[in-house]
Amino acid sequence: MPEGFIQSVSTSSDVAAEALRGLTALRKTLPPKLFYDETGCALFGAITALPEYYPTRAETGILRARAADIAACIEPGCALIEYGASDESKAAILLDHLDADAYIPIDIAHDALNALTRRMRWTHRAITVHPIAADFLAPVRLPKSIRAMPKLGFFPGSTIGNLDHDQAIRFLAMVRETLGQGASLLIGVDLEKSPDILIPAYDDAQGTTAAFNLNILQRLNREADADFDTALFTHRAIWNDQAKRIEMHLQSRIAQTIHLAGRPIRFKAGETIHTENSHKFSIPAFQTLAQKAGWHSTTTWTDPDNLFSVHLLT
Template sequence: MNLHAAALAEAPRSDETTPAFASDAIAGLTRQPKQLSPKYFYDAAGSELFEQITRLPEYYPTRAELGILRAHAAEIAAILPQHAALVEFGAGAATKARLLLGASEFAAYVPVDISGDFLNAQARGLRKDFPHLQIYPVTADFTTPFVLPDRIRTMPKVGFFPGSTLGNFEPHEACRFLRGARDILGEGAYMLIGVDLEKDERMLYDAYNDAAGVTARFNLNMLVRINRELGGNFDLSAFTHRAIYNRERHRIEMHLISKRPQTVRLQGRSISFRSGESIHTESSYKYSLDRFSALAKGSGWTPTASWTDPDAMFSVHALRS
């Protein structure tokens, strides 16, 4: 659970996004085991639910990462080149980027996000707060190759990927993303990345199974979105949220579990579920400092520094290409 921040009103369906959403949903729900990509959590309602999650007492990552960025802003700024372009992968509300923009001498900010309307609205607010900063929003799926604006071509580049979103990727996908980011940013670029750390399993369980049920609503909203945008007929009362820690793979897994045998219609297809059958909606890998450093090195980056919160629950890493 980390890909974006909030959009406060329901976003319109995107003609560009819907065909990919439909093909990905059908492919995922007709394979065994069933799965859906976590990138489709974040319509406007899902983004707002995630914002609620970040304020829950059980959910530590956002508080811990913000604390790290505030406490070590000067150290981070000292490592980065001045007058660089800050390129944020999956920018959302840019809450954490604001901390960096206020602490360092950036010449430009390039927020990259799949939600163009929300992205442009956030850019307008940033221009008011940082009137001397060049801001160039890029509407794109940051998990695939995209082109940076020509106006920042000659600037030093600093990538920013907060929120432990990397943990949503399988390790080989995380490696591919880091290699792709290196290709986009270019030789000599820096990357700041948030990584959730291994910790007590009870704390992890509680963070993804909060007492207020917000995470359950967030998970089920994927089915709401499929019904609204793709014409599905999922009965939400027939599915339940489940999050478990897979100790062997160092990851939290989120699932939607079918409570009974049922058949769902989607885009002219019939999709059958057994009682107890799961749709795997998200994995969130937890790393040790050493395991993440090894992943970064294997992806063509050189680790230069890392910081953790006082309880060592979360980490922020500086890498150089």
């Protein structure tokens, strides 16, 4: 385990308890953080390279084109704090331009965080790397060594879109409190667009996203004493126009009863488990959301096709 702060450890009982809460609700759900075991992290990495999955390419292009402009807005000797840091590629673009003394990656996937930390300590040796293994949606304690440094929070990938409206405001307000007075936040936000572009991004022709979604059931089989037959569930990606979001579901092909941690859970034929949302925003809508959490949007950049946006908040 790399040197750092290990602030939360997911156990099998935690996974089972969270799964039971969602699967025994009137409308069955599972928390998206359960996607990210070792297999899930690898599958998500494969998703980001798919031709249909535009967000990673668009956001990376913005960061490469605007990294110098972003760095010019941040005081020297800063700490870069990344929320949801299972892959360091985007942070590395920023660190190559920032005058940074520290990098704080925060992620719940311990194995991915360990690997990231080893790579970053090799490629950016002048920067101190302090990994924090934790659920980034919960409050975290930052290392004492960075308290006096200017702070730039970084939340890429439009992960903010996985949260509902109130959750997003609470998260952004929590980040503002954690980073402290005078800090900035750089955040990636996916933009509203045609479902003809959105649906393939979440239901690709190769079936990689389907495998990613179904892996959550396989994880429950491994870690929560469940007996899901993944062949009896189908991946579905749906555009909810009223809520402006893509929804990912796992649909039961038949009426069936599964067991999890000794509890029976019944499914009707066609019933779904809602596994993830991915909200899409107009630029004004996101700026309004950020303002409700106490942030001010100072600069917004988009890719040439206006698929994706990156916002600097202060």
